[in-house]
Structure formats: structure tokens, C-alpha cells
Amino acid sequence: MTTAVASHAHPPTSTGLDHRKIAIWAFIGSECMLFASLISTYLIYKGRSVVGPFPHTACNPPLCAVPLKPILNIPVTSFSTFVLLMSSLAMVLALAAVENRGKPGYEGILGSSKFWLLVTIILGTTFLGCQAYEFTSFVHEGLTIRTNLFGSSFFTLTGFHGAHVTAGVLWLITLLAIDMKRGLEPKDALLVDISALYWHFVDVVWIAIFTLVYLIK
Amino acid sequence: MATAAVSPSYAHAESTANSGIWSWLTTVDHKRIGILYLFTALSWFAVGGTEAVIMRMQLQGPNGRVVSAEVFNQLFTMHGTTMIFLVVMPLSAAFFNFLIPLQIGARDVAFPRLNAFSYWVYLFGSLFMNVSWLFGMAPNGGWFGYAPLTTMAYNPGLNIDFWMLGLQILGVSSLAAAFNFITTIINMRAPGMNLMRMPMFTWMAFIVQFLLVLAFPVITIALVFLQFDRFFGTNFYTMTAGADPLLWQHLFWIFGHPEVYILILPAFGLVSEILPTFSRKPIFGYPVMVYSGILIAFLGFGVWAHHMFAVGMGPIADSVFSMTTMLIAIPTGVKIFNWIFTMWGGNLRFTVAMKFAITLVALFTIGGISGVMHSSPPADLQQTDTYFIVAHFHYVLVAGSLMGLWGGIYYYFPKFTGRLLSEKIGNWHFWLTFIGVNLTFMPMHWSGLYGMPRRIYAYDAGQGWEIFNLMSSIGAYIQALAGILFAYNIFRSRKHGEIAGNDPWEAPSLEWSIPSPPPDYNFEVIPVVTSRYPLWDIKHPELTTEVPHSRHGDERNDVSMGGKHVGAFHDHLAAGTPEAGVNPNAKQASSKVSLKTAEELGIPMPYPTIKPFWVALFMTLMFASLLMIHKDMLHLAVAGVIGFACLMAGFLYAWLTSPLEPAHH
């Protein structure tokens, strides 16, 4: 008779993948629908605001009491988009560093997972800083979440994305803390792998937002 | 496995040494969590049913004055919300929890503590929403909560706040559970259990998890908009700012239609377990059943606007959604025919479970036919928002989902508790339910066609509606009586029911190969699966040579299951000559044989933990603190959110940093 699974410890998983890896993919699938709803709402309400400021067009009297310029600042956001893209690159290198710890080619600072995690965190934080700057300048120019449909849908969409980046940064900080405390080994690669999946997802979502909200008039 | 001869497989297991309240608060065992879901959901069923009975008392005759208009509106809102989110979904979750690991041959779900968390969130969320009754501020916007009626301008009370925050909390529960079950099914199947060998219930559950994962974020966002509007003054549903009230409707129904399949597919799955067992025949067209389930789910995302034929979307949109809706009837019809042909040529044993399952097939057909009638927009314009629609979806949800779930309870109660429900009381329960359901909902077709709108708390005499409403009310009282019998049956049978044994129904799937109730580790040895009907392969090897997706011949004999060689099984199963579906061997099972504990077997079991309970509680309180914004106590709200968030984070940290189970030996 077979006692193929005689061991009483946990049997191997059906796919050979860790549970957490499957779960994070399911989670990302769910997040896709979340952002799809937010982005669709933004697009549905685009151009339906009854008062300014507007994203791509000026608002002049009598529609607005004082003339308002188009509010989106494309150069600043292009910069922050570039920063976020670069953070994904740093994340890839951090994962590679963890997976290949001790292997040739992964010596020194450029092969250090601590370094690349820190770079990712700094780039992510820079992105958040740009968003904070953007939000405050919008408020000074008269656009709040209450102003009009554009304000409500814009701040909610980008705010949700910002919250996701913030959560990602906090997650990476805990990884960095573990790395500092005991060092992340190749056996810990999964921890970094799933956070990297999340981080890349958040990055990809931003590409969609940047294109649909900022670039397409 | 030399131990095989020692333990009779029908032993009534006293597997979990720990008992008492604390063990339930800290449990991470998927079976106990399933039982918690089951009894919590049944309690809410009593509440939602009472709400329905009060409404039927009000509508029993013209111009009823049992409750006021406002209370009536709260009643129908909470009746819908309760039955959908607090009864049918959690009842399905009870079966997901209990059955999925057993059916796929696993020892638990992928994330046992997350599973406990899902339950506690559900419990606290449901309590939070119903606490509103104590304030006299129960939600009053309808379960569909159409904006702008739910906005501050038209609904300044706390009613809607309870509703939207409650739904958000419940959404967390559903999503967490869905990630858990997806991972469990993908990753924890026993060796040999490929996807096309999974039991039908697990298949339907698998599909439902994807629906949950993809549909819930949409209503989450719709509710976030509403929350922001009500709390922070944004404009998503502010009509004066140019908002479009159809935004809510689209988002709601993109969630809401898949939700319908979230409610019905688990019942379909249960019926697909019950019918083959009591027909003693495999399910007819297994692959078609699987694919039709997937197709229903897939099409379910493309039909949402058929709830909106009256809003004026234009002829093209109406035509497209009409066609997609009609298409969905095809896979559903295929299921009905496959069920009937599962029974065709069988050896039908009419147990209570079987009767409920057959009733689903018979009555869901009616709901399906009226569903096709709504899919034609011009005809739907005369039917939508009338009692005809009420009749339709109660035939789908009561005569469909609930019949399947009741059947599932009669079928699986022995596995849950080790004891059978009384077939005698069950028969009364079944026939009263059958009469009550038809008497309540069949006349509603006529009230609707004779012009009675939905959601009205009073109507005048002389419209020809009186007789139908009277019949509906009497039917509702009969259903209430049936419900009381059901409750009595459950409470009586839990202590005094017949001992069930491993496999009282001679069923084919893995969960019946282990004791009832199963030991906390489920399977002493993880089984190796070679076909869709592992237990039948053993019992009727001569019948199973042509089973698709199974291995053949000697390969199958070389398999252990339930800790025993198949030969041992064969002897035991062959011994019984079942009568009325109950294995008479079960009665001999009073001789108690203790099963080995997990520790003795060296199976690592997760530690019980209270942390998910606290995380769920503080998360609920964090959401509840938002109510203070409404009361213009912003500082209290902020303090509450931050305070509870810190507490939640603290327990979450403790949860994530404590080990799940003892280190492996």
C-alpha cells in the first residue's frame, strides 16, 4: 500500500508555490477591480464639473468668479512618475540581492538588499512627497475634495493610490528592519517577492492613472 | 497502516479535547469556524424572517397599520440586507469553511487565523448593523441604497451610516475569506485531486470566491464614495454639483449581479452533492456542470444593467444587456437538465436532504423562467419594481438558495455534529416550507401583474390585490412555523439525534471517509485521490471503470484512505443495506472509540489564538467611530479611529509575529 504522504507534517502544496504567493495574486486581482472602479468614476465625471478649477482647461468668468488656470502640473507629475518607475527597478534589484545573497556578483553595496530596499523606500517616499506637494498646491489654487466632481474624483483616486504607496513603503520598512536585524536570506525571498509583486502592481496602476488622468486631455 | 483494524470508522469522535466559550473564541479550526458561521447565520435568519413576518402582517390586508411607514421602510431594507449579507452568504461560508478542506483532503484552510478573523468580522459587522434598531435608526434606503436618496440631503439620520459602514465591515470579512479559500483550493488539494476531480461543491465554491474577489471591490468603492459624501462633503452623489445618480446604480449592480451568483452557486454545489448520493449515480455531465458554472459567473459580470432597464439607457444598451441576460439562461438551463438526468436511471432515496434538493431544481426553474421574462426590456418595464420581481427573486433566493442550503444542512449536519437530524421533523419542516414558500411567493406574481408596486407599506382595497396579499401573508406564517420546527430539529438532534457514523448516506466524496464529527486534524493520513468518486470506487469497483479523469485498475487499489487500506473500507461499506438513506450500522456506534489526538499522531496543529478576535473587534470599532463625524464630534471620531487603529495594529503585530503552529518535528 502506498503511504505516499506518510509524513504527518504539512504535505507539499498542489502548485509547489507558497500559499502567500497565491493569496497575493488573488489580492492583486481584487485590487484591479478597486482601481478600475475608481478610474472609471474619474472618467465618467470628467468634464461634468459645473464649477472650476478644471484639469486641462481654464475656467473663466462667469463660470468661475475669478479666472482659474488648468490645474494639473504635468512636469511635476512626470518627475514623480519617473521616480516611481525607478523604484520598481530598485525593488527588482532588492529581490535579486536577497535571492542571490552570497553568490558572486552580489557583493558590495550594489549587491546589498539593504541598499536596494532603502533606495526603493526613498523613491517611494519621494513620490509621496510629490503627491503631498501636488495636493497642497491644488488646495491653494482652490481645488479641494469638495469643490467639484473633478476634485472629488481626482483626490479620491490619487489619494487611494497614495495610500497604497504608503502601505507599500511601510511594508518595505518592515522588510528593511528584518534585513538590518538578522539579514534576509535566500529562504526569505518569498517575503520580498510578495512585497515586490504588490509594489510593481501599485506602480503599474500609477502608469494607468498618469496616462488617463494627466496625459489624455 | 497497521492501525487500520483497531478503530471502527463510524466512531463518534471526541476529537477536540478543549471545549467551553474560550475554546470557541480562540478557535482556528475551520470546522468550528464553520459551525460558528452556521449558527450565527441561522440566528440572523430568525431575525430577517421576523422582519419579513412583520411586513406580511402589515400587508395582510388593505391599509394595514401594524407598523409606520418609516418602520416598514427600515424593515424591508434590513430584511434584504440581512437575508443577503447576514444569512445566505454566511450560510454558504459555513459550508465553504467546513467542507472545502474536507472535500479536497486538507487538514485546514491555507490561513487558519485569517479564517477566524473573517468570522469575527462578520459577527461584529452584523451586530453593528443591527444595533441601529436599538437607536430606532435602522437603515432605510433599501438594500440597493440608490443615491441620492442615501445622501445627507435626503437622509440626514444615522440610518444610512449604519448601513454603509456595516457593509464595508462585512466586505472585509468576505474578501479575507475569499483570498483564503482561493489559496486553499488552488494549493491544498490532496495528491491526485486535480481540478477535474474536485467535488462539485468545491468547484462552485471556487467560482464563488472569484466572484467575491472581483465584485466586492466595486461596491467597496461605491460605498467609499457615499462615505466621503456623507462625512467629508464630496460630490460623488451630490445632485447640485452635477453628479450622475446612475453612477451608484452601475457600480452597485456590477457588484450586485455577480452577488446573485454568489448567493446561488453554493446552493447549486450542495445540490450537485446531494442528488448523486441519493440517486446512487454520479453527476450527469460533470465537465458541463463545471463549465456552465464558470460561464454563469463570467456572464454574470456582463449583465448588470438588466436591473436598470427602466432608467432610460437607450435602445442599444437595453438590447445588448437583454441579449447577454438571455444567454445566461442557457448554462443555467443546462444545470437543471443535468440534475434531472443525474436522477434519471438512478435509485432515488427521498430523504429530507434529497427533497430539498429536488425542490431547488423544481422551483428554481420557475425563478429562471420569470428571469427570462425580465430579460426582455419592454416587458420588464411592466414588471420591474412590482411584486412580480419580488416573486421572481424569492423563487431564486428562497426556493433556490435556501432550499439548497437547507438540503445541505440536512445532508451535512451529521458531518458537522456526528448526529443525524430527525427525518420525521425534517419531513414536516420540508412540507411546511414547500407549502409556505409557494403560497407566499406564487401569488406575488399576480399582485405584481395586477399593478402592485414594491416597497409600499400600505395599499387601498379594490385593486384586486387583497386575496393575493392575504395568501402571501398566510404563506409567510407557514414558513415561520417551518422555521421554528427547523430550529427545534437542530437543537433536539444536536444532543439526541441518531449517531451518524462516518458515512450515513453512502456518499462518494472524501469528507465521508473520516469520522463524524471529524477529528481536528481531519485526515490521519492525507488521502491519495484517483477519481471523482473515491469512496464509490472502493465500494463499486465494477461500476467505475469508465469514470473520466480517473486512473484505472490496480492503480486505484493501491491507495490508502482515512488511515486504512481500501480493503478495510470495502468491507465496512458493503455491510450496510441502507433504508431511508440511513445506514443502520450507525446505531451500533455507541461503543466509543477514542481517536488519536493530533499530538499522538505528530500532526502540527495551529495554536488557538484570540488575536484575530481582537483585531476584528477593533477594526469594527474603528469603523463605528466614524459615526461620530455625523454627530459633529469630529475630534471623538478622529480619536476613536486612531485609538482603535493602534489597538488593531498592536494585535495584528502580535498575530503576525507569533508562530501559527509548533515547529515541525
Added chain:
Amino acid sequence: MPFHSRPRRLAQAALTVALVALLAACGQNHPDSIFHRRTDFNRDVDYLFKVLIYAGTAVFIFVEGILVLTLIKFRKRPGQPEPEHVHGNTTLEIAWTVIPLLILILIGIPTVRTIFKTEAVARSDALQVEVVGHQWWWEFRYPQYTTTEASGKVDTVVTANELYLPIGKTVNFTLHSRDVIHSFWIPALGGKRDVVTNHTNYLWMTPDSVGSDEFNGACAEYCGTSHANMRFKAFTVTQADFDSWIAHQEQPAVGSETTGPALSADSTAKVTTATPGVGAPPSAGAVNAQVAQAGFIAFPRDKIPASGVPETPLPAGLTFDDNLLASGNVENGKKLVTTGMCIACHTEHGVTMMQAVVGPNLTHVGSRTTIAGAMYPNDPRHLARWIKFANGMKPGVGMPTFGIGQYDPVTLKGIVTAAGGFTDAQIADIVAYLTSLK
């Protein structure tokens, strides 16, 4: 099993009773049935419904027939061999995929044709009616019928909760909402259409196979507390009666024209038929005499079937001395209405001070058959109580409480004179005035 038989016999008995009850119900009168084929719309729906119900019944009988046959034929019998394990049958499975598809195509073709027919733009010579949904009453405007006052102000014919439709003419409803989403529905005349905030919807129909008749309408979309009380009446009348009615509606009411520069016939734009007399001070008898002269000005109440008369019971504890109603003073009532709190919400043509559009237009309120969203018949008895304590008569209503001493659940106070309250005698005067506004 002996215990099977009792519940099963119970089920058989119950089903028999249910069938008998259903048959009994079939003989009843169903004024709001969707099966009245009195408009082109309902005939189209009726055709579709028949296709659907015939196809559905065929499917139902077929499916339940096979099911019952299976249950009888294959029920367990002693000594039966183990059933053969059949796993499927490709031919059968293809058959029950393709046959439903064919049935659906059969349904789909007329469906799409009817969609495009009923949702097409209405013919250009249609009667235009603007429907405005309010919580919880209906405003009906006839934008093709306007009058211009001497001041240049344009008045449109506006009614509340009563719709007059000429027989045989297509009517095109333009639907708007002032607040939340409602749904406009006259079951016996045609399908409903939602009245959506910030949207304009259309619905047209031709009430042709119909006599002079009364129909019930309702709001079909849940719209808040008094959703059930948002009903209305639709009257189909002959074209001549309709013309007479509209001409009357274009004028200020008879009773209102005792003060100020009354509108004369030549200041109106489109009067086509005889105008009611003007100028005489209104005593009840005189008003009735004038109305009689004016031809058709309101649907005759004696032609409204019993099912069309609202029966909402009066709230318990709401008292009013009905003897006062006989002695109501029209002049005094007029003063109270046109200078009091009523002007904050209501419009009355010909009264300069009354231009507000919060509540129903009162111009011809005396000629209407119902009040409060067709909740109560429009008679002095109900009207008086309505003014005294509307909130008790209709849950959640916007109309304030006016009866002195009456406890107001909205302000949580008793009403006093200083707060704009009226005594029962004053209310009787107001009722006398409003009733005179034919």
C-alpha cells in the same frame, strides 16, 4: 414510511386550497392590471408577454414533467440493482444547450424590435407633458399650453397628481426629478420609466382603445418615507373635453378672481374654447353655476369607480369639528391663504404673491379629485385635517402642521398662532376658499 404521508397529504390539501383561491381571484376586478390593452405600448408589451409566457409555460411543463416522471419512475424500490454509473451524454447535452438557444432567439427578435419601437422618438404632433417627480407628489406640466400675463410672465398649465390625456392622441412624457429618483407608472396604460435626477427621460404612449376613464398611477421606485403615498390619477377624456379642460386650466380659478386686475380673456395667448365667467364674488352656489357653464372642467366624480377613490384611513386622534366646514368664509379663507404661510410654498395663477414651486400648484385645486398624492379624496373633511396636521396624514410630508395646539413631530412643539397656526374655524375658511378654486 408512515410519517411521510401526513405532511404530504397536508401539502396536497394546501395546494388545492391555493388553486381554488387563485381561481376565485381571477374573477375579481383588476383596475391596475398590466393586461389592459388600452395603449399601443401595452399592446406591444402584451404581445411580448404572451410570447414569453407561452414559451415559459412550455419550458415549465416540459422540465417539471421530466422531473416528476424521473421521481416516480426511479424512486427506490426494494431489490433494485445498483444503478448504472452514467457520466454524461454528449448528444443530450448539446441538445439542451441548442434548444434553449433557439427558444431565446425566438424571444430575442421580437424583444429587440419592440425595444427600438417603444424607445424611438415620439411623433412630433404628440401632446407634450412634463412630469416632475417630487418627494412625494407629481407635478404635471403642459408646456404647449401657456398664457402670458399682462406683466409678461408666462404661465404654463400645471396640475398636481392628476393627469388629463386626450383619447387617441400620442402623449410624450418628459420626465424630471426635483429630488431623488422616482418612477412614473400607470400600469393599465403602459410601462414605467424612472424619473432620474439630473437626467431627462422620455416615455410615450397612445391611449386609443379606451373610453373616458380613470386610471391609477404610482411611483414605482422607492423614494423615501412616503413612497407608497406617491400615487396619482390619469384621466382619459375625449379631445373636446380635453380642449375644454385645458382652456379652463389656462385661466386662473374662478374663485380667485375677486381681487386685483383679474386676467381677462384677451390677455391670454392661446385660449381656444369658451372661458369660464369672471368677476363675480364667489358664493358656493355661484361658483357651481359658473362651472356648469364652462363645459368640461374636471373629470366627473360620479364616473370614478370605487377602486379609484382613495381609502387611506384618517390617523387616530386627529380631531376636527366638521360642523365648522358648513360655515367656512371664502373671503376670509382667501385672505389667510394669499397672505399667510401658504405663499411660501404654493403657486396660484392670478395671485401675484403666490409664485413658489415647493408644493403643488393650487390654481385649480378645488377641481381635483384627490389630495396628498392621491392618498385622500379631495373633500372638505379631508382637506381640513390635511391643513391641520399634514404630517399625521402622510408620513414625512413637507407640508407643515398648521392646527393650533397640534403637536408637530418635526419641530417637536405644539403649534401656536405666532408660529403661523390656524384655529379650526380659520381652517374651515381656508377649506371653503380652496374648495372654491375650481
